[in-house]
Amino acid sequence: MSDDTTRSETARIDGYAGAALAVATAEGERDRIVDELGRIAQAVASNESLRTTLADPAVPAERKQSVTADLLGKRAHLATLSLVNLVVTAGRVKDLGAIASRVADLAAATEDLIVAEVRSAVELDKATLDKLTARLESATGRRVKPRLIIDPTLIGGVVAQVGDTVFDGSVRSRLQDLREAWR
Numbered sequence: 001m002s003d004d005t006t007r008s009e010t011a012r013i014d015g016y017a018g019a020a021l022a023v024a025t026a027e028g029e030r031d032r033i034v035d036e037l038g039r040i041a042q043a044v045a046s047n048e049s050l051r052t053t054l055a056d057p058a059v060p061a062e063r064k065q066s067v068t069a070d071l072l073g074k075r076a077h078l079a080t081l082s083l084v085n086l087v088v089t090a091g092r093v094k095d096l097g098a099i100a101s102r103v104a105d106l107a108a109a110t111e112d113l114i115v116a117e118v119r120s121a122v123e124l125d126k127a128t129l130d131k132l133t134a135r136l137e138s139a140t141g142r143r144v145k146p147r148l149i150i151d152p153t154l155i156g157g158v159v160a161q162v163g164d165t166v167f168d169g170s171v172r173s174r175l176q177d178l179r180e181a182w183r
Contacts, residue, residue, distance in 0.1 A: 013095055017102035020083045024103070027079045034100075034107045036080040040072070041100035042149055044093065055093040064088050104147050113145040116162045121154040136160055139167065 024033035044051050050071070054064055065085050072081050087096055101117075108115045116136050118124070124132070129146055136144045140162050151159075157170040 009095075012092075013098045013102050016087060016092070016095070016099045017106055020099065020103045021106045023079050023083060024107075027077065029077055029079065030107055033077050033080050033083070034104050036076050037083065037100040037103055038147055038149075040076070040080070040084055041097040043071070045097050046152075051093060054088050055091075057091065061089040101147075104145075108145045111143075111145070113143045114140065114162055116144045116146045116160050117149060118146045119149045119151040119154060119159045119161075121150070121152060121156055123150060124148060124158075132158065132160065136162060136167070140165070 020033070020037065021030070024030040027033065044054065050067070053059055053067060065088070068081060068084050068088060072084070084096070087093065087099060092099075101115075104115050116133070118129070118132065129148065133144050133146050136146070142162075144162065146160075155171040157172075157174065159170050159173075160167040
């Protein structure tokens, strides 16, 4: 992939993310909409059938919008549904995860926070997430906003990524460390 293509894709993702954040802020529901976009992007990424349907250029835009409306129902903010439909009908489903991630980064930056992508096999309770956030803040020296991603491929434990730094506390990593120690 050329540098021009990469810059063009980054600019497109930044454009969508900036617009999404502006809408979320104008609606007065920034945290909710940012969270919903992340969860929807995760759902689309983990469901191949859904992703294929939403990305298929042969599927009419109205059908795609119907699918997203059925998926989100009344649970999501209307602005979230509109933003997802905008991305889907523009044929950018493959960028939805990057857009949601960039929106979260931009929102965190306005509060002088950095986003920590926290992957766990199961939903973490508030106390556990707060404890993990405190440890990440201590390790990075920055205020951290965690973005929890449920990752069923993890056996257990947590993997957190802050920028380019990965903190791997997964069971798989610990087992691998044990294997290395016994060699």
